[in-house]
Amino acid sequence: TSLASNSPMMGAGDWAVPQASRLKYRQQFNTLDKLMTGYLSGGSLADVDKDGQLRADEFILAMHLVDMAKTGRPLPLTLPQDLLGPYLKQINKMLTNIPKQSVSFIPEEE
Numbered sequence: 001t002s003l004a005s006n007s008p009m010m011g012a013g014d015w016a017v018p019q020a021s022r023l024k025y026r027q028q029f030n031t032l033d034k035l036m037t038g039y040l041s042g043g044s045l046a047d048v049d050k051d052g053q054l055r056a057d058e059f060i061l062a063m064h065l066v067d068m069a070k071t072g073r074p075l076p077l078t079l080p081q082d083l084l085g086p087y088l089k090q091i092n093k094m095l096t097n098i099p100k101q102s103v104s105f106i107p108e109e110e
Contacts, residue, residue: 015085017064025063029056045079048088049095057085 015022032040039053046062047054054062061083069075076083084092 014089016082017060017085021064021067022060025060026056028063029054029059032059045075048079048084049091057087061085061088 017025029040033056039055040059041053043054043058043062046058046065048058048061049055061079064083065075081089
């Protein structure tokens with residue numbers, strides 16, 4: 001697999017995170033994902049699908065936000081579309097199109 005992304009439809013020109021940064025962050029992600037689950041926990045602003053875990057693309061985004069903060073740039077309260085890669089844009093679009101009443105809580109059986 002490519003270090004750039006395991007996500008479908010990744011276009012280099014579709015993401016404001018530079019390619020060199022994506023490669024660096026992907027390598028860091030792979031190092032931290034010791035069990036090779038494809039997820040890390042934490043990073044609420046970058047957790048686009050709000051599942052409490054970071055996919056590789058979400059981790060790349062989180063690291064880019066860290067770099068922004070280190071250079072004194074203010075972090076956005078909500079993520080602008082250009083900070084979402086193509087895959088994350090897809091996820092974000094799907095999540096915003098789900099009516100709230102269609103999501104229901106199903107308790108686990110004991």
